[in-house]
Each structure stands twice: as structure tokens, then as C-alpha cells.
Amino acid sequence: MQLPLFEYHRPASLDEALATLGTAGSSLAVLGGGTDLLINLKLRLERPRALLSVRELPELAGVSVDAAGTLRIGAGERLTDLATHPLLVARYPGLAQAIRAVGSRHVRNMATLGGNLCLPTRCWYTNQSEGWRGSQLPCWKTEGQVCHVIKTASNCRAIHSADSVPALIALDARLLLRSSQGERELPLADFYRDDGIENNVLAPGELVIAVLVPPARLRSVFVKAAARTGLDYGYATLAGALGGSNRAPKSLLLVAGSVGTMPMVLHQSARIILADGLTEASIEAAADAARDDLGEVTNLFTPPGYKKRLVRGLVRRVLNELRRQKLPAAD
Amino acid sequence: MTRQLITLIVNGDRYQVPVAPHETLLDVIRDQVALTGTKRGCTSGACGVCTVQGEDGRAVLSCLALAIEWDNRPVTTIEGVAGEDELHPVQKAFLEYGAVQCGACTPGLIMTAKALLDENPDPDEEAINEALAGALCRCTGHIKVKIAVREAIKAMVADAAAEDSHGV
Numbered sequence: 001m002q003l004p005l006f007e008y009h010r011p012a013s014l015d016e017a018l019a020t021l022g023t024a025g026s027s028l029a030v031l032g033g034g035t036d037l038l039i040n041l042k043l044r045l046e047r048p049r050a051l052l053s054v055r056e057l058p059e060l061a062g063v064s065v066d067a068a069g070t071l072r073i074g075a076g077e078r079l080t081d082l083a084t085h086p087l088l089v090a091r092y093p094g095l096a097q098a099i100r101a102v103g104s105r106h107v108r109n110m111a112t113l114g115g116n117l118c119l120p121t122r123c124w125y126t127n128q129s130e131g132w133r134g135s136q137l138p139c140w141k142t143e144g145q146v147c148h149v150i151k152t153a154s155n156c157r158a159i160h161s162a163d164s165v166p167a168l169i170a171l172d173a174r175l176l177l178r179s180s181q182g183e184r185e186l187p188l189a190d191f192y193r194d195d196g197i198e199n200n201v202l203a204p205g206e207l208v209i210a211v212l213v214p215p216a217r218l219r220s221v222f223v224k225a226a227a228r229t230g231l232d233y234g235y236a237t238l239a240g241a242l243g244g245s246n247r248a249p250k251s252l253l254l255v256a257g258s259v260g261t262m263p264m265v266l267h268q269s270a271r272i273i274l275a276d277g278l279t280e281a282s283i284e285a286a287a288d289a290a291r292d293d294l295g296e297v298t299n300l301f302t303p304p305g306y307k308k309r310l311v312r313g314l315v316r317r318v319l320n321e322l323r324r325q326k327l328p329a330a331d
Numbered sequence: 332m333t334r335q336l337i338t339l340i341v342n343g344d345r346y347q348v349p350v351a352p353h354e355t356l357l358d359v360i361r362d363q364v365a366l367t368g369t370k371r372g373c374t375s376g377a378c379g380v381c382t383v384q385g386e387d388g389r390a391v392l393s394c395l396a397l398a399i400e401w402d403n404r405p406v407t408t409i410e411g412v413a414g415e416d417e418l419h420p421v422q423k424a425f426l427e428y429g430a431v432q433c434g435a436c437t438p439g440l441i442m443t444a445k446a447l448l449d450e451n452p453d454p455d456e457e458a459i460n461e462a463l464a465g466a467l468c469r470c471t472g473h474i475k476v477k478i479a480v481r482e483a484i485k486a487m488v489a490d491a492a493a494e495d496s497h498g499v
């Protein structure tokens with residue numbers, strides 16, 4: 001597959017990037033590592049006039065911890081560097097596991113965190129060549145009025161499957177965005193929308209600058225079920241982050257990925273553990289409760305009912321691993 | 332469409348090539364530099380046959396890299412792997428242990444294995460699996476490839492020990 005024609009800009013500074021982005025609007029696509037964008041261009045899913053390369057911007061680089069203990073990861077950081085970063089591996093093991101689960105080592109050598117956070121949703125109908133798509137009626141995402149996967153769907157149900165996201169939401173991460181108008185910060189969980197087409201709230205002219213993880217000593221785990229774990233997108237993933245002890249947990253966030261248009265927080269399952277502590281019985285009850293939390297899932301690459309059963313198993317696995325994991329050392 | 336003259340540094344040789352923004356590193360290496368050892372497969376990041384090494388030695392998928400971003404940055408392709416009159420230990424092991432059938436995947440797998448061993452001369456099973464997962468073979472499967480990689484590691488460790496004992 002060949003790329004379509006486009007212009008290419010590599011701004012020297014963030015200010016220059018934001019100014020270009022502010023005036024060009026949607027005719028410009030932001031290029032991180034390109035491991036997803038370039039494929040979508042080859043498939044003619046997007047037709048920008050120009051690409052704006054942001055990966056080398058110094059303002060998007062770096063992993064640091066400030067005086068208050070907040071972790072900051074720049075959006076331009078490569079996934080390979082993050083997956084093996086000693087600070088992430090030691091203090092945020094679930095995040096390191098999630099980043100390591102993205103694609104293959106080859107892909108992670110090129111891909112950035114910002115690109116992962118802004119990854120478009122996927123579906124077996126749209127993520128095909130233009131010719132292939134042309135053999136069927138267009139769907140919601142390609143300006144038609146049907147869904148080829150869920151016949152009754154009244155909007156696009158394509159799947160959000162960026163692996164770092166559930167792990168970051170479980171850690172209560174925040175997102176730092178900037179445009180030529182100024183900067184804003186929001187919880188990462190609020191960045192995503194329940195819509196397979198416009199699946200995040202990034203405004204025109206805005207760039208993802210960094211992810212901020214608030215200070216907390218948490219145990220954390222990420223697991224992924226995929227056809228080939230070394231390369232494929234997940235059928236379902238689950239991230240968990242736990243504060244406090246097994247007997248008296250203080251906080252717990254369980255977040256499922258690759259099950260629908262956005263990551264899903266499993267409130268019911270977490271409530272059971274927070275009330276009863278981590279025991280064999282409470283883990284079973286929490287796994288059973290996941291079904292109700294999930295609501296409608298998109299069984300896109302899987303048979304009906306499959307993902308709910310899968311997530312049940314993943315909840316059990318994550319909770320058992322959290323129960324065994326040692327609390328990361330304080331600084 | 333305007334082309335821009337860039338300098339590609341492939342296997343230590345400098346090539347002045349005019350590139351358009353939409354041309355991939357893979358296209359330019361094969362069609363302009365005329366080194367066709369690097370293969371064109373899925374062109375979407377999923378097969379690894381287009382693997383080259385970047386300046387930091389890491390495996391790069393040249394089908395997902397824009398040539399224009401590689402101005403003056405060294406790239407190693409399969410043609411740059413063998414020594415003056417001897418194959419690289421990974422190449423030797425692929426031959427000796429039958430890790431090649433049709434050969435379409437071979438350059439990508441060798442570049443993948445070399446990138447792994449350049450970074451970590453003594454990888455464990457998990458690290459080998461992790462690296463090889465991104466480069467596929469549809470003929471042999473990964474079993475013979477893994478045998479070859481393990482044998483290459485042994486040979487390289489033995490070579491390094493021999494060099495040490497000669498006080499080099």
C-alpha cells in the first residue's frame with residue numbers, strides 16, 4: 001500500500017507547532033511515531049493536506065518526578081524507553097506492563113505515548129483498504145448509516161484498544177493539553193467519549209503534551225488477552241491499581257480496555273473488594289460483578305458473549321496478582 | 332509535488348536522494364538506493380520483513396518510517412551485516428540450522444535478531460520471544476529461527492571469550 005501525497009512540517013519549537021496547528025485546523029494531521037497514522041493514510045481513512053511532526057519537540061520529551069511526587073511523562077517519549085524505564089518498572093509496574101503490551105518490540109521502538117493516547121478506534125470493516133471498504137455499504141465511520149458489526153447500533157461502536165490507557169486511568173492519571181490559546185489539564189478518564197468516531201475531546205489546534213500521575217503508593221497490574229500476545233491488539237485488557245493492604249484496601253480502580261468505544265471502569269467489582277478486602281471469596285464475587293459493569297460490549301473480533309466471560313477471568317487474574325504483589329518501595 | 336534532497340547514510344555509504352514527503356524509508360532504500368535485501372511485505376507494521384536498524388541499533392520498520400525523517404541518520408540494512416569476507420554469526424547460524432525456507436522473511440528476521448543481540452548480547456528466552464514476535468515467518472515457523480538465534484549467541488560469546496584470551 002502506498003501513502004497518498006501530503007506536505008510535511010517539522011516545527012522547531014512547541015510554539016511554532018501550536019501556531020501552525022492553530023491556523024491549519026483539520027487539514028493538518030499530527031504525526032507522532034506514525035505507527036498508526038501512516039497505516040490509516042495508506043488505507044485512505046484520513047486525507048490530511050499536511051503532517052506536523054511533533055515527536056522531536058523538546059517540550060514533549062522526558063520522564064520526571066516533581067517535588068510533590070507527581071510523575072510526568074512527555075507525550076513524545078518512545079514506548080520502548082518507557083516499558084524499560086527503571087522508575088516505571090519499580091513504582092508503576094502495571095503501567096510498564098501495559099506499555100510493553102503495545103504491538104511488537106519493532107512498533108514500540110517507533111511509537112510514542114502521545115500517539116497511543118490519541119489512537120483512533122478500530123473495526124474489522126473500516127480498518128481495510130479503500131477497495132475492500134468499497135465492496136460494502138459505508139458505515140457510520142465512513143459517512144454511511146449502518147454498522148456492519150452491531151446491526152442495531154445507532155452510532156459507531158468501533159473499539160478503543162490503546163493499551164497504556166486503562167493502566168493510566170487506573171493510576172488516576174491526568175492529561176496536559178496545550179493550544180496556541182493556552183493550556184488545560186483534565187483527568188485522562190474524561191478525555192475519552194463513548195463514540196467510535198470522535199472518541200476523544202481533543203479540540204482543534206490542541207496537542208497532547210504530557211501525562212501526569214499523582215503521587216500515591218499503589219500496587220498495579222495490567223493483563224491482556226490477545227490472539228498473539230507479542231503483536232496483536234487485545235480481545236480484552238484489564239488494569240488494576242490498589243492502595244492500602246489486602247485486608248483493608250483504601251482505593252481500587254479496575255479499568256477494562258478493548259471492550260468498547262472507550263475504556264470502562266468496573267465500579268461494582270471495585271466496591272466489593274473495598275468493602276470486603278481481598279479474599280478468595282471477594283475476588284470471585286468481584287469477577288462475577290464485572291458483567292453488570294460492562295454493559296454493552298463490542299464483540300467485534302470475537303463471538304457473542306465472549307468478552308464478558310473473558311473480562312470475568314481477567315478480573316480474577318488482576319486481583320490475584322495485586323494480592324500477591326509487594327507494595328512498591330517509597331522513594 | 333516538491334522533492335527535497337536528503338542524505339541517506341546506509342551501511343556507512345552516503346546517498347544523495349530526492350525524496351517526496353510521502354515516500355517511506357523502505358521505498359527509498361529499495362527503489363532509489365537500489366538495495367533490495369530489505370523486503371516489502373504487509374506495508375503496515377505487522378510482518379517485520381522491512382526491518383532495518385536505526386542509528387541507536389534498534390529495529391525500525393522501514394515501511395512505517397518517512398524517508399524525509401531520516402536525513403543524515405545512519406541506517407543499517409541486511410547488506411551491511413556481513414563482514415569483509417565472513418558472514419555475521421547470526422547469518423551463519425541461520426544457514427547452518429536451516430532457519431531459511433523461501434527466504435522472504437530472512438532479512439527481516441536477521442535484522443531483528445541482530446538488533447536484539449547488539450543491545451543485549453545474552454538475552455533470555457523471554458527477550459528472544461519478545462524481539463522475534465514482531466517479525467514473522469510463514470514457512471518455518473519460529474522454532475528453527477529461535478534455535479539459530481540461540482546458536483548465534485553461543486558462537487558470539489565464544490568469539491568474545493577467544494578475543495579476550497588473546498588480550499585484544
Ligand SMILES: Cc1cc2nc3c(=O)[nH]c(=O)nc-3n(C[C@H](O)[C@H](O)[C@H](O)COP(=O)(O)OP(=O)(O)OC[C@H]3O[C@@H](n4cnc5c(N)ncnc54)[C@H](O)[C@@H]3O)c2cc1C
Nearest residue numbers: 032033034035036037103112114115116118162163208376
Ligand atoms: C502491528 C501493529 C500492532 C499494534 N498493536 C497495538 C497494541 O497491541 N496496542 C496498542 O495500543 N496499539 C497498537 N498498535 C498501534 C500503535 O502502534 C500504537 O497505538 C502507538 O502507540 C501509536 O503511537 P504513534 O506515536 O506511532 O502514533 P501516530 O501513528 O503517530 O499517531 C496516532 C494518532 O495520535 C495522534 N497524535 C500523536 N501524537 C499526538 C500528540 N502529541 N498530540 C495530539 N495527537 C497526537 C495522531 O494525529 C494520530 O491520530 C499497533 C500497531 C501496529 C502497526
Ligand code: FES
Nearest residue numbers: 372373374379394
Ligand atoms: S512490510 Fe513493514 S512490517 Fe510488513
Ligand code: FES
Nearest residue numbers: 432433468469470
Ligand atoms: S522462510 Fe518463507 S517466510 Fe520465512
